[in-house]
Amino acid sequence: MAPKKPAKNNSGLAIKIGSIELANPTILASGVLGVAAGGLIRAWQGGAAAVVTKTVGIESRTGHPGPRIVGIYGDSLMNAMGIPNPGIQEYLPEIESTIKHEIPVIGSALGNSPDEFASVAEQLAKAGVTAIELNVSCPHVGSLYLLGMDPQSVTEVVTEVVQRVKGKTPVWVKLPGSTDYPCLVKVAQAAEAAGASALVALNTLPALAIDIESRRPLLGAGIGGLSGPAVKPIAIRAVWELHQAGIAIPIIGVGGILTGSDVIEYFLAGASAVQIGTGVLTRGSTIFSNVCNEISDYLKEHGINQISELVGRINDAGVSS
Amino acid sequence: MTMNDNFNPSAIIRPIVTPILGVTTETPRTKAFTISAPSIGKHAVPGQFVMVWVPGIDEIPMSISSVNQGVEFAAARVGDATTQLHKLKKGDLLGVRGPLGKGFVFPKATEEKIMLLVAGGCGSPPIAFAATMAIRMGFVVDVALGATSKAELLFFNRFKDLETQGVRRFVVATDDGSDGLLGTSVDAATFLLDTDPAYSACLACGPEGMLVNLNTLLQKYSIPLQVSLERYMKCGVGLCGHCIIDLEGSRVCHEGPVFDAKNLEESDFGKVTRDATGKKEPLQFESNTS
Ligand SMILES: Cc1cc2nc3c(=O)[nH]c(=O)nc-3n(C[C@H](O)[C@H](O)[C@H](O)COP(=O)(O)OP(=O)(O)OC[C@H]3O[C@@H](n4cnc5c(N)ncnc54)[C@H](O)[C@@H]3O)c2cc1C
Ligand SMILES: Cc1cc2nc3c(=O)[nH]c(=O)nc-3n(C[C@H](O)[C@H](O)[C@H](O)COP(=O)(O)O)c2cc1C
Ligand code: FES
Numbered sequence: 001m002a003p004k005k006p007a008k009n010n011s012g013l014a015i016k017i018g019s020i021e022l023a024n025p026t027i028l029a030s031g032v033l034g035v036a037a038g039g040l041i042r043a044w045q046g047g048a049a050a051v052v053t054k055t056v057g058i059e060s061r062t063g064h065p066g067p068r069i070v071g072i073y074g075d076s077l078m079n080a081m082g083i084p085n086p087g088i089q090e091y092l093p094e095i096e097s098t099i100k101h102e103i104p105v106i107g108s109a110l111g112n113s114p115d116e117f118a119s120v121a122e123q124l125a126k127a128g129v130t131a132i133e134l135n136v137s138c139p140h141v142g143s144l145y146l147l148g149m150d151p152q153s154v155t156e157v158v159t160e161v162v163q164r165v166k167g168k169t170p171v172w173v174k175l176p177g178s179t180d181y182p183c184l185v186k187v188a189q190a191a192e193a194a195g196a197s198a199l200v201a202l203n204t205l206p207a208l209a210i211d212i213e214s215r216r217p218l219l220g221a222g223i224g225g226l227s228g229p230a231v232k233p234i235a236i237r238a239v240w241e242l243h244q245a246g247i248a249i250p251i252i253g254v255g256g257i258l259t260g261s262d263v264i265e266y267f268l269a270g271a272s273a274v275q276i277g278t279g280v281l282t283r284g285s286t287i288f289s290n291v292c293n294e295i296s297d298y299l300k301e302h303g304i305n306q307i308s309e310l311v312g313r314i315n316d317a318g319v320s321s
Numbered sequence: 322m323t324m325n326d327n328f329n330p331s332a333i334i335r336p337i338v339t340p341i342l343g344v345t346t347e348t349p350r351t352k353a354f355t356i357s358a359p360s361i362g363k364h365a366v367p368g369q370f371v372m373v374w375v376p377g378i379d380e381i382p383m384s385i386s387s388v389n390q391g392v393e394f395a396a397a398r399v400g401d402a403t404t405q406l407h408k409l410k411k412g413d414l415l416g417v418r419g420p421l422g423k424g425f426v427f428p429k430a431t432e433e434k435i436m437l438l439v440a441g442g443c444g445s446p447p448i449a450f451a452a453t454m455a456i457r458m459g460f461v462v463d464v465a466l467g468a469t470s471k472a473e474l475l476f477f478n479r480f481k482d483l484e485t486q487g488v489r490r491f492v493v494a495t496d497d498g499s500d501g502l503l504g505t506s507v508d509a510a511t512f513l514l515d516t517d518p519a520y521s522a523c524l525a526c527g528p529e530g531m532l533v534n535l536n537t538l539l540q541k542y543s544i545p546l547q548v549s550l551e552r553y554m555k556c557g558v559g560l561c562g563h564c565i566i567d568l569e570g571s572r573v574c575h576e577g578p579v580f581d582a583k584n585l586e587e588s589d590f591g592k593v594t595r596d597a598t599g600k601k602e603p604l605q606f607e608s609n610t611s
Contacts, residue, residue, distance in 0.1 A: 031561065032560055032561065032562065033560070033561070033562035033565070033570065034562055035561060035562040035563045035565065035595070035599045036562055036565035036570070036595075036599075037568060038562075038565040038566070038567050038568045038570040038571065039562035039565050039570045039572075041568055041569070041570060042565075042569065042570025043570075045570075054562070054599070060598040060599075060600060061598060062597045062598050063555070063597065063598070065378065065379045065380075066372070066374065066379045066380025066381065066555070067336065067372070067374050067380040067416070068380070068555050068561075069334060069555075069556045069557075069560065069561075070334060070335055071334030071335040077334055079556070081555060081556075081561060084555065084563070084597060084598050084599055085598060085599055086595075086596075086598045086599045086600035086601075087598070087600075090598075090599075090600045090601070091599070097568065211336070211338050211416070213338040213339070213414055214338055214414050214416075216376050216377065218335075218336070220379065278560070280559075280560060281334075281558060281559065281560045285570065
């Protein structure tokens with residue numbers, strides 16, 4: 001039995017992502033700790049207001065051979081896990097054990113076709129997830145990555161999923177890391193028009209690291225996804241561009257968050273919530289409550305009542321893109 | 322993990338790629354590899370492990386067996402990565418990152434500084450390292466070692482040599498009776514306990530069924546047991562969650578691989594493990610409680 005989450009008295013942190021109300025803006029990102037219910041529960045105990053599951057599909061996946069993770073500068077890293085997952089049927093008990101603790105769970109889905117995405121989404125919705133996150137953006141699973149770069153494919157997937165969950169469970173779309181400005185906005189607009197309730201920006205960025213002794217890529221799969229502080233300015237740029245482009249659905253910022261200041265930065269650029277992944281390695285699974293305390297300090301120091309007042313409040317936003 | 326000025330945190334997520342210093346054949350299916358990685362060797366404690374990158378194949382966890390002349394680990398040949406590893410020779414490149422996880426905790430010096438070490442099958446590497454450390458710390462050490470056959474008794478000579486340095490009693494058991502007692506390392510441990518059960522601690526590594534049976538045995542004597550567990554590892558640093566064994570989110574690669582057996586009651590210990598996809602599989606073994 002997992003112990004109860006300690007009470008917190010951080011006022012001003014509550015946020016809304018569409019119809020979803022969360023106690024604070026921090027959410028565990030997909031693929032971190034989420035293979036097992038225990039990991040999702042651990043992140044929630046560490047202060048996350050909601051948790052995203054490991055991305056799951058219809059069929060199981062073994063993932064890529066190792067090395068699957070490699071440190072880059074400082075606290076940044078690259079991974080090429082290859083989305084190992086036991087398939088939705090086997091994974092459902094992990095979701096159910098987590099939801100039992102009244103933890104808001106976001107189910108991350110992948111598929112090889114709109115129908116497959118929708119089948120996974122239906123099962124996630126039936127299990128009682130708070131929202132569904134469509135992973136159309138993993139840089140080391142080629143088919144997914146390309147899908148998320150193509151507005152037409154995104155339209156097809158989102159339309160099918162939204163229809164099959166009958167609009168009852170909100171659908172979030174996780175955007176690829178390396179899209180340039182026009183492509184990013186087109187994909188985001190496609191997702192919004194097809195009925196997505198929120199956008200998650202960004203997934204990891206495709207990257208390559210080479211060992212100069214063996215002259216081999218440092219990851220088993222060759223190309224992997226960059227995460228951590230190195231990607232933060234890129235993801236913040238993306239959030240701001242989406243906000244500037246007039247995307248009306250909430251944007252959830254993700255990439256390189258280690259501190260409360262990082263979260264404030266994301267909010268100023270236009271995010272309404274954030275996800276944290278790699279930061280769990282740097283600051284442990286209590287990073288969420290630590291970050292929340294830091295946000296509270298900032299709000300107090302600046303006489304701000306609610307973090308949500310900061311969304312998109314960057315000054316001099318006339319930066320050209 | 323001891324953190325001090327020289328500790329290099331990036332070493333746990335970035336391999337040190339270096340030529341193999343030496344390879345020794347320890348049993349028909351096990352070879353020991355030594356590499357030069359001072360930043361790992363200096364900080365490693367018994368029970369900790371390294372992720373070994375076999376270039377072009379995979380990256381796999383291996384317990385550290387010694388830090389005397391470089392960092393040593395001993396790998397049994399079981400599949401793709403270990404088969405390729407066995408083909409490598411002195412001078413070939415290998416990547417290692419670590420030390421990873423949490424090792425054995427050596428009890429405070431008590432009046433009875435007698436420790437029981439139990440190794441079964443491929444469980445000898447961390448136990449051999451622990452024996453050396455325990456002796457250096459002034460413990461009296463008894464060792465129970467088990468394997469399928471005499472030839473597979475991993476590090477037999479190493480434990481034997483320690484008899485002159487502080488190992489008091491060394492008892493072996495084999496499944497086929499080709500050496501020592503007929504049975505497992507748990508039978509060897511039973512034999513030791515029958516003669517003198519005054520142990521202040523027991524450290525063990527081996528197949529999970531053996532660890533479960535040993536736990537049942539030691540509970541009767543109220544001897545605290547620490548076990549080193551194995552689970553499928555993907556990241557090895559506590560990030561991905563693949564090796565989690567309970568609802569608290571205990572990660573074998575980070576909070577483990579060594580756990581106090583008494584803390585494992587509500588965990589997957591002895592019950593289920595996960596395969597490479599994350600699918601749960603029941604663990605099957607012969608229980609000594611029926
Ligand atoms: C903390 C820890 C310490 C270990 N120490 C030793 C040791 O000192 N000596 C030793 O011989 N073995 C040790 N092992 C087991 C060793 O890691 C596996 O035997 C090895 O990974 C097999 O790889 P393979 O490619 O040859 O086999 P495969 O053909 O890939 O698989 C054979 C079996 O090995 C296991 N395995 C494969 N990949 C992994 C992985 N990434 N993580 C965990 N298990 C895996 C699986 O159970 C699988 O069924 C340890 C495992 C762990 C978790
Ligand atoms: C080890 C690891 C595994 C990941 N697995 C997934 C995944 O399965 N699905 C997904 O959508 N994103 C996955 N990601 C990406 C993260 O969710 C996140 O978008 C990215 O890491 C950037 O955030 P960060 O810098 O806070 O980690 C993974 C990231 C890491 C580091
Ligand atoms: S192997 Fe990734 S958390 Fe243990």
